[in-house]
Amino acid sequence: MTSQSWVYRSNQSTYDVQLESRSVPSESEIPADSVLVRVRAVSLNYRDVIAWRNLAGRQVDGRVPASDGAGEIVAVGKNVRDWMVGDRVAGCFFQKWQSEPFEMSYHKTDLGGSVDGMLQEHICLPSTGIVRIPSYMDFAQASTLPCAALTAWYALVARGSLQKEQTVLCIGTGGVSVFALQIATALGARVIVTSSDHQKEERAMQLGAWKTVNYVDSPNWSEEIIRITNGRGVDHVVEVGGPGTLEQSMKAVAPSGHIALIGVLTGFGAPTTSLFPLLAKNVRVNGIYVGPRDEFVRMNDFLESNKLQPVIDKVFCMKDAPLAFEYLHSGKHFGKVVISL
Ligand SMILES: NC(=O)c1ccc[n+]([C@@H]2O[C@H](COP(=O)([O-])OP(=O)(O)OC[C@H]3O[C@@H](n4cnc5c(N)ncnc54)[C@H](OP(=O)(O)O)[C@@H]3O)[C@@H](O)[C@H]2O)c1
Incomplete structure (x- = not known):
């Protein structure tokens, strides 16, 4: 089975995003401690503009963009006990940062930067690199949480x-x-x-x-x-x-x-x-650099209790992802820009 992925491709001094087909791992190919997620929504952050416009000189050719996405688990690896097919989850920005303290090696695990990100229909993630999304949120709302919301929470509340x-x-x-x-x-x-x-x-x-x-x-x-x-x-x-x-x-x-x-x-x-x-x-x-997984869980408990509604400015469809990058770059938005998959 194949799945659609947006991918950064070098274009002179910046990057384009191009739609490509990639194969989806079969159940037996899923690593034992990982889950396969059908991504339903992705939100963009300014860091995606930084990568796309090559503002920081980061090499992302061939990388799938975006740290922030939410979807449902469609298959689990053979050692996974704490997640089930159908669970609604979001990926963690730093796949390896579980709790304090921060280690520099975690920079090698940022979704949409050092490793492939969420702007693809299917993604395999370690079972420790996801969190359950608040029950009252739809996927578009939940896709806004991993970077923007957690950064605000970690900055103001945790730290x-x-x-x-x-x-x-x-x-x-x-x-x-x-x-x-x-x-x-x-x-x-x-x-x-x-x-x-x-x-x-x-x-x-x-x-x-x-x-x-x-x-x-x-x-x-x-x-x-x-x-x-x-x-x-x-x-x-x-x-x-x-x-x-x-x-x-x-x-x-x-x-x-x-x-x-x-x-x-x-x-x-x-x-x-x-x-x-x-x-x-x-x-x-x-x-502040986003925040660890345990704070993501604490923040989601807080959101669940307070029923905060993420502010989504605009939702783009999968095929219009490049327009979403341009829109975020324009600075016209208020709150978040989302791509529905
Ligand atoms: N360290 C971390 O963990 C972390 C996490 C997330 C984001 N970030 C960084 O934080 C920044 C914001 O990220 P974001 O995703 O929230 O960005 P964003 O959604 O693209 O925010 C853009 C908004 O910032 C305001 N702005 C732009 N230029 C400004 C300026 N010169 N002076 C004052 N305000 C300005 C504008 O608001 P108005 O239109 O209202 O003027 C603009 O609409 C970025 O630099 C991003 O890389 C860091």
């Missing part, structure tokens, strides 16, 4: 120890930031969202944001954050911008606050500003 009534700053309205807004709001925090777009600011308010700041109208947006927080600054910054936003984030964070360093939306360069404010304010800085 950030977010407390009720603290203030959180989310930069922009992409996948990680909208999940951070939803999770923090559900935990009773007050969330300030920056955006370049007034309509997106309105949507953030509808989702429970406390305040919004337009970072185009106010390039020195930290001044607005300081004003809104009565001169104190925010307790947590979900820093997805990178070198181009760090200076404002350091100004916006409160004394003894926390900055979760997550993203590179403004590039991979070095910050052009002094890091001294971090010392002067006794700021806690956490480098």
Whole structure:
């Protein structure tokens, strides 16, 4: 039996994605400790744009894209006891990262980067590289969880120890930031969202944001954050911008606050500003790279209890996957972009 897979193919200095047929392992070919998943939905992350546009110089020729997908198990290896055919699951971003601490070897197991990802109809995954998806979610919703949602959870809750009534700053309205807004709001925090777009600011308010700041109208947006927080600054910054936003984030964070360093939306360069404010304010800085499987399970329990609804901007069909990459790249989205398989 064959199955359809999107695959990165080198095109001069960047990559195209091409649809190819690959054979599906028969039941006897499934590794003893693995399961075969029929993928039903995939969501894209900015990292997929980084790979596709070759923004980080990563070699992905021939690799199946995407870390984030959900589907149902259609066959199990002979040693698998904890999963059954029909179970609804999502893949883990780092296939080998089960719990703290992180090891550099886990980088060799990131779906859609070092190993083939979810943008294919069938994928074989180790039984320890999947989690059960929340029962109230459909596959499209669940496909948004492995990277964007877990990163927000791990940054704010697991590593950030977010407390009720603290203030959180989310930069922009992409996948990680909208999940951070939803999770923090559900935990009773007050969330300030920056955006370049007034309509997106309105949507953030509808989702429970406390305040919004337009970072185009106010390039020195930290001044607005300081004003809104009565001169104190925010307790947590979900820093997805990178070198181009760090200076404002350091100004916006409160004394003894926390900055979760997550993203590179403004590039991979070095910050052009002094890091001294971090010392002067006794700021806690956490480098965040998605999160381990046990936190994915904890997050799903939280989602199950709180029934958070992932925000999906647009769903593309399998044959239109290249359009989904272009749409994410355009930055027009609010929340997540999904491909239905
Ligand atoms: N370390 C990790 O574990 C991890 C995990 C996930 C993602 N990331 C990184 O985090 C970043 C966000 O990822 P994502 O998938 O959430 O991205 P995304 O969905 O593509 O987010 C794009 C949004 O970010 C905002 N934005 C873009 N450029 C900006 C700028 N210069 N200043 C402020 N905001 C800007 C825009 O919001 P508005 O349209 O509202 O202005 C844009 O719509 C990326 O760099 C990604 O690589 C890291």
